[in-house]
Amino acid sequence: MDALSSAASVIAVIQLTGSLVKLCGGYIQEVKDERDEIFTLQRAITGLQGTLQDLLILLQSNDGIALPSSSRLASNITNCLSDLQALEAKIDPGKGKKLMRKVGLRALKWPLKRAEVEGAIQILERYKTSFLLSLQVDQTSLIVGVAQNTDRMNQNMDLAKLEGAMEAEFESFANRDEVQCLQGTRTELLQQIMEWAMSPSQKSIFWLKGMAGTGKSTISRTVARSLKDANHLGASFFFKRGEGDRGNAKKFFPTLIRQLMLRISELRSGVQKALDDDPDIASKSLKEQFEKLLLQPLLYLDQLGRQPQTAVMVIDALDECEHDQDIRNILRLLPFLQKAKAGRLRIFLTSRPELPISAGFADITDHEYQDLALHEIPEEVTEHDIHLFLQDRFTKIKHDRYIAPDWPGDDVIQELVTMSVPLFISAATVCRYIENAKWEPKSRLAELLRDQAKYVSRMDKTYLPILTRLLDDQETDESEQRQLLQEFQQIVGVIILLAVPLSINALSPFLGIEADQISNRLDSFRSVLSIPSDQGPPWCLRLSFA
Template sequence: MEPLEVLGVTANIIAIVDLSAKIASLCVQYSLAVKDAKNDIERLRGEVNSVTDVLREVERLLQGPDSARLSASQKLRDALKDCFSQLTELKKRLHPGKTRKAMSRIGVRALKWPFQSKEVDKVVRNLERCKQTVSLALQVDQTVLILGIDQKIDLAKLPSAKGAAFDSHLDEHDARCLPDTRVDLRRQIAEWAEDKQGKCIFWLNGMAGTGKSTVSRTVAQSFADKGQLGASFFFKRGEGDRGNAARFFTTIAAQLVTKVPGVIPYIRKAIDGDPAISEKTLKEQFEKLILQPLSEMKRVPPQASKLVIVVDALDECEREGDIRTILRLLPQTKDVRSVCLRIFVTSRPELPIRLGFKDMSGGTYQDLVLHEIPKATIEHDVSAFLKHELTRIRAEHSKIRPQHLLSPDWPGESNIQALVEMAIPLFIFAATVCRFVGDQRGNPKKRLGSILEYQTASWASKLDRTYLPILEQLLLDQDEAEKESRAREFREVVGAVVLLADPLSIISLASLLNIPEEDVTCSLDSLHSVLSIPTDRDAPVRLLHLSFRDFLLDPQKRGKSPFWIDEAKTHERIVSKCLQLLSRPNYLKENICGLRAPGTLRTEIDSRTIDDCLPADVRYASRYWVHHLEQSNGRICDGDQVHVFLKEHFLHWLEALSLMGDASRSIGMVDTLRSVLEVKFSRQLKVLVRY
């Protein structure tokens, strides 16, 4: 890197710092004059100052004697350009020229804050993105100076669960707490994280739908803004590796590498010593990839001396044994001395988790029960959310359908209060109602009315009141035969969606179920308020909240609801569909990808070739048909569908798993198959499966 190029980066930083100082000064002037936007002004000023602090630290490094070795900071041109652009636009919106004239004429009271809260949210997020990019470069270069050598690690050896981080693209539109909600709770969590003498674990528990994940995303973002977020893992049942613990500790370790580069040599030593560490027991992974590396670090950059790991929805981890193991291991982080490490955990208060915390030694954790927060506090927060969302819906509806304007006071204070009473303590009720009422395909007044009809239904549970009004819309104005047909289609399509081990797109779902794509689309078209249904036909259809799955699978609704889904039978149906798909001509066969040499390494095969020969639905069926068989409580008998499939395609199936990079998982699948063999099962297949 030529000195002139380094000087260019430094000069850019100086220009941005100067611009930031002017914006911060303007914010101070607004703060003195505008009282009703004080929180937004302070948030914006705080983020601008935070960006400035990080940039000044980079500037200090680049002006030092080792600047030529700081390759990460020298590559910040694009990030700095983006940051400068964001700040320039921000300064323009604040109208410094006009404000000076107005202030000279009638004083500071002439100022008017030019942003809505949502706009401030967007600006803050953009500045956070710039800051995080710069912060990462700063952390890498500081570590280079501390260690005196460039450190690298092959992150492919630390496999991560896709979408598990709090800021994953998959979940970027999931809700955060509004600024004036959950205030006391967020304060308690922040104080716990700052208390050096505090408990190492904070357990936030609450029943389904009380807003745990929204709180988790909000506090994770807050810790990230402060540079304190070490890692995050958001469990989500039915989302591949997010639904189990197989990639939990490797995902945490991969994120820690970027936050605390000082652990790199120690994690690399663990990987070099045991290249298959990612397939070992959770205890080994935890000790070798997290506990020992953090304990062995000698020097830690100041910004990494205090870290929080956020673990959301632990109850959605599929295996109870894994949950108990995780809860047994996490308290050991209290013995780490190199950093002040805190673990924030959320879950439902289910028995295995309650027992896991009960078994922890005294003084290890503090807890807070979300649904036991005072009713007045929950009422305030739910009311604030409803007012915010319904005001937005009214404005959007007026733009889209100006000929059917909603009145300025819609939906009215009495209706909002009725919704609040119906919701408490479930935030998921309020969120689902707003998605349903705000769906542009419907009439907001009519949809709100259908929800409010349930306020006097004493027989209806909270989840009934949340989901029945939405589902009943599917059967309106239909005769009995049509209702039964529609309900059957619902159970087939939505039953698969809620029980898939990994979400599929509409195209792949139609292929797996062997039904027309249009039928799948029609079945899902009215369910946007409970399912994430992307406009991109290749993107996966996903559950918005696990409580919808719970509602549909509730055994107490058997025979009472046309929408009830028989879990075991649906798994059984999916197994059959998977095996039918895999048995189609040209899917599973010898040399699936048409390789010229049988000894070709998988790394030498173009990924596009694998995707073409093994499309998404085939990959899903190969990975998960055994899972669905196990969940169906089925057995393998001589001559049945599974028996025939294994006799014809067992080796082809193993080849497909190998091509997909899942060869190691085949061992567990074969063990599962052996466990569900009928006693009378043929000697031939026993030998085959044992092989």
């Protein structure tokens, strides 16, 4: 029953209660012995009538929209009407009205016994209680609805002024096809990350670093999914160079703040104040955005005495941010979030160990962050995970392409594992090459095993952008580009070809290049070369880089 139908039924009941009140009033005037009983019944009917009138006002003011208690209310109104009609039939003289006109009201006799009156009063009180409950539920619903609408309006106001990079968020449509870690892989690492996220005593920043192709973004998506399922994902930003707003930091903080306001609703008033004070704050410097839109609203929560609740921000591929200075500024600002105790914000951040990021973390004290290098995880662990990954992908290929279950065999899988370790992207590249729908999978695999140059050529997508960015520096002229290429061939080429890795100090006399110059050049290749912080030798993660 909709609100309008309910209102019509309530009106009918109100009219009937009015008739009953009048009938009781007539008896009270003419009947002496049962006057107290009649008065008590009349008062119960009047109380029910008042509740019904309040309910009618609510129903009529709701524009015909069904309320939460509508279905139960309809049933109660029908039953109440029936019981009141039965009561009316008992106390209304009916045809005796003619007799009453002839002999007067003094001929009236109260028809109900005490027990019947008490029973009727109990029934009336039950209906009154039921209608009061419906009234309270519906009033609360309307109040909450108004509050939610107001919140949504305020939220829309905030979000309209905070233009974010929606495609950079976890589970955005742009990232719908991105994979997460296969079940059974990365188990210890994922457990370590989640334990860090959930423990209040851990450091505020977790930096997961790894060279190109080690699977950082896949891990980020898996962590984001686990945090979201646990209701602890505060916000996310997945950088990607060359992908519009995902490739720079212009909308980095607005994107995070938009998400945090949904997770921590109390932030909204502080963010709104910042926007009211400076409507253009979202276009100001990163420092201004961070302090006014994020840090100050979080600190205000501490003043409100809000209980600490963990919220983790996932920031993936910071190295993909196009401007090195923006990277440094972000890393300089994020540690200040630990000042806000009520928010208990944690930052899970992934990147390649490139110079701007390594330098940025070098300026952060050790007690503020912890780090883990993916390329330093024991090779047997990575090999096990890549083996599971390849088995899973080949199972799908066999199912989709109707291939015999014994293909390609354990020996071939192991050969592909050996080709891929320690890079997950190598294994993924192999699978994409083989499962291409335009070609027959068994033939593609045979070609790949015969001529691994086909595989190496596809790895160019991973490594060429690194070299291209090095040469595309607008401040580098043609002669400097030639020098960079020459030094790359001299230094990196030798490192790749060496059977036994040599330290930088050992490479210097061998190449005839100063050690400082070698170190400076290698800093540009931290994404593909492991460069120890001590005096250890640099080494190449994959021969395919050659």
